Amino acid sequence: MPLRETEALVLRTYRLGEADKIASLFTRQLGRLRAVAAGAQRPKSRYGGMLEPLSYIRLWIFERENRDLLRINSAELLESFFDMQKDYRLQVAAQFVAEVADRFLPEREVNDRAFRLVLAVLRTMKQSGETNRPLVYFDYWLLRLGGFLPDFGHCTSCGRGLADAPVYYAAGFEGLLCEDCRPPQAMLFTARERLARVVERCQATLSHWTGEEESAGDLREVRHFFEELIEAHLERKLVTRPLLDEV
């Protein structure tokens, strides 16, 4: 059984029996995977608070041949995002990032850019207390790195150029829609200029964008559209998504 060392972000944990936990981890060197932490439910576990969701840890892990589940040998905490739990708005935003990463990233596929993205988004939210720009940046880059970013200039259904005509978006569709292709439940998308600005800002680093003094304005519509695209690709609703709009 080879012992591997990797950095990882804890996405979520589940109880396993009386004493153990299963952790869903986004590791830098091995991709997203699930691993057993023996004894992690015990009060004096050596994992302590390390396996809290969104902890940034270094871990040593046993790979087992032909086994889906790996086994954690030991871990050390590199950075905690636990303090974000004190602010419900930040907590929900962080949970959304964890849920999307957990569902969206393919298993056992190394993706260093996505790893750096999640870490940068969490750090920016923790340091600035802002969720707007970090979440939109996260959605944009996750879609783009996954190869799911649509062509915003054309209807995703019929391919017609959208120019200045009214455009729509709807659940289950992977891009913007024209008047003729929109289903009855489609919503009018009024933020095309803002979307163009978001795309432009996302070409630089997140800290560059959040460092701008000028406020980002209302990004809700762009964020809703990106969330629809993510759910369309996942073919399922995200549990944390409705919570974002409550806060």
Ligand SMILES: [Zn+2]
């Ligand atoms: Zn169309």
